[in-house]
Amino acid sequence: MRFRQVHLDFHTSEAIPHIGRQFSKQQFQAMLQKGSVDSITVFSKCHHGWAYHPSEANEIHPELDFDLLGAMIEAAHEIGVKTPVYISAGLDEKLTRRHPEWLIRDINDNTNWVDGFMKPGYHQFCFNTPYLEILVNQVEEVVRNYDADGIFLDIVGVRQCYCHSCVQTLRNEGQDPRNKEAVLALGERTYTNYSTRIREAIDRIKPGLPVFHNGGHIRRGRRDLAQMNSHLELESLPTGGWGYDHFPLSARYAQGLGMDFLGMTGKFHTTWGEFGGYKHPNALRYETALSIANGACCSIGDQLHPEGLMDPATYELIGAAYREVEQKEAWCSGTKNIADVALLSCEAAVSQKEEKRGDRTGTSDAGAVRMLLEGKILFDVVDLESDFSQYKVVVLPDQITVNPILQTKLNDFFAKGGKVLATGRSGLNEAGDAFAIDLGAAWEQENPYKPDYFRPHFELSSLQNAAFIFYSEGQQVRLTNGTLLGHRENPYFNRDVFTFCSHQHTPSAQQDNGPGMIESSNGIYFAWNVFADYADKGSLALKECVLYALNRLLPDKTLNTNLPAQGIVTLMEQPAEQRFVNHLLYATPVKRGSGVEVIEDLIPIYDTQVTLKLDKPIRRVYLAPQMEDLPFDASNGTIRYTLPKLECHQMVVLES
Structure with a gap:
């Protein structure tokens, strides 16, 4: 896998003339060399649905009069640059007007990405329709006719669809389309069928050609979906909605899957589709360094101008980062991460059958990763299939209820000397009415006061002792066989129309209302959703309490x-x-x-x-x-x- 990749978008309206008119092999090569690029994902088909090469399986862009895809591949290969080929799979706007009945629909019959046809934007196709055959033919044509170094298929994933085809499929099977579970199960089968058909189609022509199916996020805990790819590309544009917390979280999970992977950021000030927007060169230097520091190769998103001229300012910007990456590659290949702590991801461990676009981190996972990074704790992000025995501590953030399988796994971990840091509802059984593992506490009820206060029985590193406000949901527990590290103080009353005090919340009544933090032989339990609270509020007291606990559990940190x-x-x-x-x-x-x-x-x-x-x-x-x-x-x-x-x-x- 190449370290210095560019992902070159080209989503170009049929209303724009002179497509590719200024394309020049020499200029294309010069920009790749200027950017120290060693692989560039070039395009067969864009979101508008047009092909950028002669095609029988599709239609060439009406304003393009030569084989732009072939010219880019030839130019790149001539200077030793690889060329995976991009095909927009989920979107094909020219086809939406001809076959709107093949589009994904919600339960109210609205389309997505935009919910109708009188708004500018794209509409997504359902793969449980004849559209899948068209897409497979388009992929086969590219693989057969071009020297592609891989196939990148975009805008795909498990979908919840109520189009006529999906509704009819369910009814033919004797199932009720009003049953959300049945609709989601069909979405799973549809996506599996799509990825299988694509793999089989490619392998009939070029067995083993790399394939990646992009959905904007690698879902933690869905190893089955990850393994439908030959490698992983972690789309994570910090300024484009992913934020700077997403990539470390995603990378620390991906490396544990044993697959080659890259981190994909963008050259844009904001996100995809931005012309004339540029990051500061220092941002790209940092983002590419963050990729290689986490065991990943690098990819930077760009978008070609309709006339086919590569932008010199962009490739100088990219080159400033990639010239540094090139010098560092020898120390970044064939690596494995050293970690003391495993963060059991909420996304992986809590049932989340429906994929939610835009929710790529999750507040508990994001807050936990932010604390671990700021506390300089070496960590991996794991799922329920991971081997816990290689870690000293497993973090169970906020919502990890324990089924019998996980209970056995954790008890084996404890027997070998492992510890947990559990917070909030983590550690409770699936019914949520008792602890499934011994954390030195017995559960009584969700605390009826919110927010409430934590008074630690230890000094924080930056703050004097006090009762610190915790905004998140808390659990009321009693001590059984553990050691008390801090207690809860409830407010005088919850904020209500008839009982409120001051601008925000009621002060502590300064009474000991039971355990807030308990240490036992198996680890430490915190009675609040502290990680979600930190993701939302960023309170210093939250972080310092958690890091106190982790440092207590890790006397021999690496x-x-x-x-x-x-x-x-x-x-x-x-x-x-x-x-x-x-x-x-x-x-x-x-x-x-x-x-x-x-x-x-x-x-x-x-x-x-x-x-x-x-x-x-x-x-x-x-x-x-x-x-x-x-x-x-x-x-x-x-x-x-x-x-x-x-x-x-x-x-x-x-x-x-």
């Missing part, structure tokens, strides 16, 4: 550092090279406009201290790619070094 909160650290091992690579990153996203996070200034950080506890002796420590030796101390398996200066991203290599 990594300690004084890198500030916004810094990110990962530790990768390259077994084939007999070395570890410690990645350190630092940047501060700020909000501009309405909710857009941008990175502009990269502030240097000086004298970052790192302590590592490794199971192998270390003979050399150096900076990569600079190849400068770094002084270090080693004793009893502990390695200590100080990084003199960190600007954006630095790799520290430890050779054993």
